Amino acid sequence: MTLSGWSMILLFLVLIVVLAKPAGDWMHALYAREKMPLGFIEAGFYKLAGIDPKAEQSWVGYAVSLMVFNLGGIALLFAILKLQGVLPLNPQGYSGMETLLAFNTAVSFVTNTNWQNYGGESSLSNLSQMAGLTVQNFLSAAVGMAVAFAFIRGFARRQANTIGNFWVDVTRATLYLLLPISIVLALAYVVMGVPQTFGPSVVATTLEGAKQTIAVGPVASQLAIKMLGTNGGGFFNANSAHPFENPTALSNFVQMLSIFVLGAGLTLTFGKAVGNLRQGWAILAAMLLLFIAGVAVAYGAEAAGNPIHHALGVAGGNMEGKEVRFGVAATALFAVVTTATSCGAVIGMHDSFTAIGGLVPLFNMQLGELVIGGVGSGLYAVLIYCILAVFIAGLMVGRTPEYIGKKIESREMKLAVIAIIVPPLMILGLTAIACITGAGLAGPLAKGPHGFSEILYAFTSAAANNGSAFGGLSGNTPFYNLLLALDMFVGRFGVILPVLAIAGGLAAKRRVPEGPGSFPTTGPLWIGLLAAVIVIVGGLTFLPSLALGPIADQAQVAAGTVL
Amino acid sequence: MLTELIRAVRPTVVLLFLVTLVTGLLYPATITGIAQVALPVQANGSLISDTKGNPIGSALIAQNFTSPTYFHPRPSAAGKDGYDASASAATNLAPGSKDLRDAIAKRVSDARAEGMTGDIPADLVTTSASGLDPDLSPEAAFLQTSRVAKARGLDVAKVRSLITAQTEEPILGIIGERHVNVLLLNRQLDTLSATTRGK
Numbered sequence: 001m002t003l004s005g006w007s008m009i010l011l012f013l014v015l016i017v018v019l020a021k022p023a024g025d026w027m028h029a030l031y032a033r034e035k036m037p038l039g040f041i042e043a044g045f046y047k048l049a050g051i052d053p054k055a056e057q058s059w060v061g062y063a064v065s066l067m068v069f070n071l072g073g074i075a076l077l078f079a080i081l082k083l084q085g086v087l088p089l090n091p092q093g094y095s096g097m098e099t100l101l102a103f104n105t106a107v108s109f110v111t112n113t114n115w116q117n118y119g120g121e122s123s124l125s126n127l128s129q130m131a132g133l134t135v136q137n138f139l140s141a142a143v144g145m146a147v148a149f150a151f152i153r154g155f156a157r158r159q160a161n162t163i164g165n166f167w168v169d170v171t172r173a174t175l176y177l178l179l180p181i182s183i184v185l186a187l188a189y190v191v192m193g194v195p196q197t198f199g200p201s202v203v204a205t206t207l208e209g210a211k212q213t214i215a216v217g218p219v220a221s222q223l224a225i226k227m228l229g230t231n232g233g234g235f236f237n238a239n240s241a242h243p244f245e246n247p248t249a250l251s252n253f254v255q256m257l258s259i260f261v262l263g264a265g266l267t268l269t270f271g272k273a274v275g276n277l278r279q280g281w282a283i284l285a286a287m288l289l290l291f292i293a294g295v296a297v298a299y300g301a302e303a304a305g306n307p308i309h310h311a312l313g314v315a316g317g318n319m320e321g322k323e324v325r326f327g328v329a330a331t332a333l334f335a336v337v338t339t340a341t342s343c344g345a346v347i348g349m350h351d352s353f354t355a356i357g358g359l360v361p362l363f364n365m366q367l368g369e370l371v372i373g374g375v376g377s378g379l380y381a382v383l384i385y386c387i388l389a390v391f392i393a394g395l396m397v398g399r400t401p402e403y404i405g406k407k408i409e410s411r412e413m414k415l416a417v418i419a420i421i422v423p424p425l426m427i428l429g430l431t432a433i434a435c436i437t438g439a440g441l442a443g444p445l446a447k448g449p450h451g452f453s454e455i456l457y458a459f460t461s462a463a464a465n466n467g468s469a470f471g472g473l474s475g476n477t478p479f480y481n482l483l484l485a486l487d488m489f490v491g492r493f494g495v496i497l498p499v500l501a502i503a504g505g506l507a508a509k510r511r512v513p514e515g516p517g518s519f520p521t522t523g524p525l526w527i528g529l530l531a532a533v534i535v536i537v538g539g540l541t542f543l544p545s546l547a548l549g550p551i552a553d554q555a556q557v558a559a560g561t562v563l
Numbered sequence: 564m565l566t567e568l569i570r571a572v573r574p575t576v577v578l579l580f581l582v583t584l585v586t587g588l589l590y591p592a593t594i595t596g597i598a599q600v601a602l603p604v605q606a607n608g609s610l611i612s613d614t615k616g617n618p619i620g621s622a623l624i625a626q627n628f629t630s631p632t633y634f635h636p637r638p639s640a641a642g643k644d645g646y647d648a649s650a651s652a653a654t655n656l657a658p659g660s661k662d663l664r665d666a667i668a669k670r671v672s673d674a675r676a677e678g679m680t681g682d683i684p685a686d687l688v689t690t691s692a693s694g695l696d697p698d699l700s701p702e703a704a705f706l707q708t709s710r711v712a713k714a715r716g717l718d719v720a721k722v723r724s725l726i727t728a729q730t731e732e733p734i735l736g737i738i739g740e741r742h743v744n745v746l747l748l749n750r751q752l753d754t755l756s757a758t759t760r761g762k
Contacts, residue, residue, distance in 0.1 A: 004733065004736060004737045005737075007736075007737040008737045008738050011735075011737065011738075045578065045581055048577050048581065049573060049574045049577035049578050049581070050573045050574060050577070051574050060564065060567065061567045064564060064567040064568055064571055065567070065571045065574070065575075068568060068571035068572065068575050069571065069574070069575045069578070069579075072575040072576065072579055073579060076579055076583075119650060119651075119652075121649055121650070121651065122649060122650050130587050130588065130591045131583050131587035131588055132587070134586060134587055134590075134591065135579075135582055135583045135586050135587040138582065138586045139582060167574050167578065170578070171578065174582060174586065175585075179585070179586060179590065182590070183590070183593070183594065186594045187594065187597060187598070190594070190598040190602050190605050190606055191602060191605065192605075193605050193609050193623055194605070195605070195606055195607060195608045195609075196591075196594055196595050196598040196599070196606045197595065197598075197599065197606055197607050197608075198595060199607065201649055202607075202608060202610060202618055202621075203618075204610070204617075204618040204619055204620045204621070204626075205617060205618070205619060206619060206620055206626040206627065207619060207620070207626070207628070207633070207746070207749060207750070207753070208626075208627065208628060208629065208630060208633070210626070210627065212620060212624075212626055212646065212647075212648055213647070213648060213649045214608060214610075214620070214621055214624055214648040214649070215648060215649040216607065216608045218591045218594070218595055220594060220598065220606075221590055221591040221594040221595070222591070225586075236651050236693075237650065237651045237652055238641075238651035238652065238653065238692055238693035238694065238695070241651075241653070241691070241692030241693040242651050242693045242695065243621075243623040243624055243625075243693060243695055243696070243697055244608065244621075244623060244624070247609075247623050248739070249733065249734055249738045249739020249740070250734050250738060250739070252739070253734075253738050305685065306658050308658070308659065308664055309664070309667055309685070309689075312664070312667055312668050312671050313671050313682060313683055314667060314671065314682070314683050314684075314685050314688055314689075315682030315683065315684060315685060316682075316684060316685040316686075317685065318658070318685070319685035319686045319689045320654070320656065320658075320663060320667075320685075320689040320690065321653045321654065321655065321656075321689075321690070321691070321692045322689075322691065322692055323691050323692050323693065323696045323698070324637070324686050324691070324696055324698040324699060324700055324740060324742045325696075325698050325739055325740060325742050326739065326740065327739070327740030329740075330738075330739065330740075346692070347692065348692045349653040349654075349655050349692050351653075351655040351656075351657065352653065352654065352655060352656055352657065352658065352663075353658070354658050355658055355659075358658075445655060445656070445657075446656075446657040446659075446660060448659070450657035450658070450659060450660075470655070471653065471655040472655035472656070472657070553657070553658070553659060556659045557658050557659045561659065562659055562660060562661035562664045563657075563659055563660065563661060
């Protein structure tokens with residue numbers, strides 16, 4: 001580890017804290033239905049779509065709208081991918097995607113996962129990338145934000161039987177937040193060297209006289225929303241490690257900031273909405289605590305390098321699957337950023353990280369991606385843990401727990417536990433199935449414990465809607481295309497539906513005034529409790545699987561054994 | 564519930580259509596329009612052309628160099644033979660992989676055969692994440708100077724100063740790592756050879 005490496009990490013943290021407040025205010029304006037400039041666009045959308053923007057929805061109405069909209073999105077994206085061969089904007093003449101792969105990809109992008117069992121530059125037309133994938137990059141982030149807004153309303157409202165209007169929340173998040181920021185970022189990325197063209201690949205004759213075909217495309221416009229919306233699906237197979245998708249250390253730094261900014265800001269949107277900004281800062285503080293711990297472990301492991309390679313006379317940190325312009329520090333930081341959120345973009349190959357360096361991204365996702373988290377999904381995931389933490393605190397002193405003035409009772413706890421238990425059930429259950437079937441065992445590239453890690457990572461990434469991979473796994477098989485799609489779908493909506501149900505229940509409750517016996521949810525005690533509950537619940541659930549995978553892997557490498 | 568379901572159909576269809584129009588077509592088309600007019604070099608892939616205007620590669624993308632007269636880039640796993648800029652890829656080999664250890668051992672022994680001594684910088688003998696990493700660490704470039712200078716009959720000090728001049732420093736001293744772009748360095752090398760021969 002170097003001083004300059006840590007200085008960069010510190011600068012990143014400072015900028016996130018500075019940016020969180022304006023981002024939180026902006027999203028609060030969307031949440032609170034404040035008038036936006038160019039409001040006629042919004043109004044026109046509602047008119048054409050037959051939406052009454054003043055109508056409010058119960059949690060059931062909100063949930064039904066959300067499910068129909070997402071299923072419609074899956075159907076549309078599937079159709080575009082299947083039919084790309086006969087659709088326009090296909091300069092390389094790619095044919096339609098294979099059915100199961102198209103299904104997997106459609107579910108993947110609608111659930112904000114962006115798991116990719118295909119290579120973008122070698123199989124997708126420009127139309128598929130733009131009108132197919134980019135659109136869902138916007139919408140899946142907007143849907144996440146809508147669910148977060150609905151959950152916030154559950155805490156902020158009193159004796160109400162509605163939690164907002166799904167159509168309005170999604171439309172406003174897309175038009176007045178994601179789109180304008182993406183336009184600015186996309187142009188900034190072009191300045192830094194990211195291509196943006198509808199032209200075909202370029203054929204160059206190299207200095208040594210060889211032919212080199214260079215794939216280009218409308219990269220910048222997709223890159224901007226891929227990061228901002230914590231989607232993570234790369235234009236190119238190598239994702240943000242590709243020099244066209246991340247040309248400089250500066251473009252990389254901007255990408256990392258844009259992954260975190262909305263998730264960090266939403267904690268303050270929450271604080272502002274419930275009338276106490278310190279509630280938001282407390283959540284952000286607990287998140288950043290876990291984040292710094294993750295960065296320290298990952299950076300330390302990658303900087304220490306690989307003893308097996310050192311024995312061959314190689315010096316320095318682990319550079320297999322990393323780019324020179326980023327180096328070890330930025331690549332480790334990025335790996336933590338991308339898995340703390342539901343982004344899943346990569347600038348280095350997690351599969352080739354050291355065992356402990358690779359454990360950190362895996363564990364981040366298993367915690368439920370609530371360290372900042374995905375756009376919207378991070379906030380609703382962490383609020384579920386807040387409910388669990390006040391419940392545990394309440395058990396210790398024998399009082400009915402409350403959070404933000406709302407009594408947490410048996411219905412809330414049952415639903416919260418469902419939201420917490422669904423992802424681990426999918427991850428561990430499907431990993432187990434893959435480990436006892438031939439089709440599952442055919443996937444991994446690595447032998448021994450690392451092969452198990454590749455399977456575990458895939459199902460973790462899919463259930464957590466992350467999308468990064470231990471890329472050695474051959475995922476484009478009927479077995480993995482189907483099971484990973486199921487994993488992504490249940491991992492997304494198996495959490496969203498209980499969250500909306502809790503939101504509906506909380507909104508209907510009265511707000512109890514804070515008394516001397518109330519547990520304060522703002523101070524250091526609370527921040528420590530929340531972080532501890534997150535780590536203990538995550539740790540207890542997944543420790544055995546981590547022992548079989550990365551920890552055994554580490555022991556193997558330390559012993560100098562190769563497989 | 565059923566009425567809610569039926570009521571959700573029209574907003575779903577119309578919103579998907581409108582958002583596809585705006586974010587899927589208008590947005591990328593606008594960015595492309597602005598980029599092609601204002602920033603044509605970057606927008607088309609930062610291509611480098613020879614004197615006749617034919618592209619010889621991209622300043623951002625690694626190309627293969629095998630001749631001893633050129634600096635060699637990092638090993639590549641992109642495509643079948645490496646450096647395939649239409650199929651970016653990494654090895655994804657595990658830290659405890661035998662294949663990876665054997666590949667690195669072979670590259671180290673090749674480097675030794677070429678006369679490189681001391682520790683080998685990790686970037687010189689490992690494949691990158693994209694397979695198209697255009698850069699080397701300055702240390703990895705310096706190790707190749709004596710081979711390049713000998714093959715070209717150039718002064719070693721001159722070749723070394725070329726690397727120093729081409730080295731890019733981290734932004735603000737902290738963001739990024741020091742690196743040298745191999746294609747740009749090799750172009751400078753050709754220029755140096757031409758002027759030296761001219762004298």
